[in-house]
Amino acid sequence: MSKTKIHLDNLLRPQEWEDYIGQELIKKNLHILLTAAKNRGHAPEHVLFYGPPGLGKTTLSYLIARQIGANIKITSGPVIEKVGDLASILSNLNDGDILFIDEIHRLNKNIEEVLYPAMENGVLDIIVGKGPSARTVQLELSNFTILAATTKFSAMSAPLRSRFSGGVFRLEYYSDQELSKIVENSSNVLGVNINPEAALEIAKRSRFTPRTANYLLKRARDLSEIEESELNLDIVEKTLKMIGIDNMGLSELDRKILLTIIEKYNGGPVGLSTIAASIGEESSTIEEVNEPYLLQLGFISKTPRGREATMKAYEHLKIKSV
Numbered sequence: 001m002s003k004t005k006i007h008l009d010n011l012l013r014p015q016e017w018e019d020y021i022g023q024e025l026i027k028k029n030l031h032i033l034l035t036a037a038k039n040r041g042h043a044p045e046h047v048l049f050y051g052p053p054g055l056g057k058t059t060l061s062y063l064i065a066r067q068i069g070a071n072i073k074i075t076s077g078p079v080i081e082k083v084g085d086l087a088s089i090l091s092n093l094n095d096g097d098i099l100f101i102d103e104i105h106r107l108n109k110n111i112e113e114v115l116y117p118a119m120e121n122g123v124l125d126i127i128v129g130k131g132p133s134a135r136t137v138q139l140e141l142s143n144f145t146i147l148a149a150t151t152k153f154s155a156m157s158a159p160l161r162s163r164f165s166g167g168v169f170r171l172e173y174y175s176d177q178e179l180s181k182i183v184e185n186s187s188n189v190l191g192v193n194i195n196p197e198a199a200l201e202i203a204k205r206s207r208f209t210p211r212t213a214n215y216l217l218k219r220a221r222d223l224s225e226i227e228e229s230e231l232n233l234d235i236v237e238k239t240l241k242m243i244g245i246d247n248m249g250l251s252e253l254d255r256k257i258l259l260t261i262i263e264k265y266n267g268g269p270v271g272l273s274t275i276a277a278s279i280g281e282e283s284s285t286i287e288e289v290n291e292p293y294l295l296q297l298g299f300i301s302k303t304p305r306g307r308e309a310t311m312k313a314y315e316h317l318k319i320k321s322v
Contacts (some may be wrong), residue, residue, distance in 0.1 A: 008130045012214050013059045017067055019185065022178045023056065024209075026169045030060070031165055034068055034285065040058060043096055044068065045131060046119055046146040047142050048104070050153040052292060055171040057149035060102045064147060072098040072147075075252060077106030083114050089124060090118055094145045094239065099151045104148040105155040112160050112208030168238030173296075179203035179213045186214050187231065194231040201236050205249040207293050212249075248297060248316060254290050255317065261309045262319055268300075268308035 014020045037044040049057040065072035090136040124139040180203040187194040206213035220239040224231040244252040260278050261268045295299045300311040314321045
């Protein structure tokens with residue numbers, strides 16, 4: 001008996017513009033951009049979204065395509081390994097199509113050089129042959145729009161950033177109220193009832209990020225089904241305790257980092273590589289996944305000499321400072 005494969009993450013994406021919660025300023029600017037392009041009968045200009053993972057960059061791109069009735073083709077920076085790969089993708093786009101490039105900062109520099117004229121002039125310059133007999137063939141492309149996303153805006157070259165004439169938009173972290181609404185909407189999509197108190201509790205522990213909120217909601221739903229209980233505050237708290245998420249949204253690894261700084265290195269300062277070696281974790285994981293949230297909460301500070309735990313960290317972990 002075959003089973004239909006359901007991708008829950010795609011299922012939880014907003015399907016209509018009005019259902020996308022948060023990022024109000026960006027939505028207003030995009031509405032103007034898209035409406036003006038539609039009135040002129042042109043494809044929208046190229047747009048770049050940047051910000052931490054899980055804030056809705058890909059979802060916005062899907063909604064833009066849906067809003068203007070365009071086909072969207074998906075790729076990512078690491079996937080495009082050769083100039084020929086990019087040429088194949090661009091030459092197969094039809095008028096009005098959207099090409100979404102995720103993690104665009106990971107594009108090879110040689111590929112970037114080919115992308116520039118495609119974005120600016122709608123042409124693809126291909127070198128045919130080698131050595132003295134090599135020649136450039138210019139291929140006309142259809143009118144298309146590139147929507148791109150990156151989690152490392154600073155890693156993009158200045159020339160590439162400047163090609164996004166439609167706008168460069170930074171996605172902001174979400175408030176507890178916005179996340180609570182997202183949790184309620186997602187629970188409706190999943191076909192489960194969640195009371196406002198439980199939804200808000202998930203929101204408070206979601207690291208200001210919709211993707212994390214939906215992850216915690218799905219795990220709470222699993223427990224409520226197994227225990228044949230309503231998805232209430234008690235179920236949410238039990239779920240978060242099992243996962244190891246505390247009342248401030250800190251994971252086991254977050255707390256391990258703080259405890260290492262406080263207990264092994266007297267609160268710091270201590271270098272990132274030293275912390276990583278002490279807990280057996282990659283430096284990049286700590287720097288990219290854990291540190292941003294700990295910094296936002298004010299639990300650590302970065303100094304020229306290394307990381308230091310703040311008084312807030314001591315208070316949260318109920319440790320007396322020396």
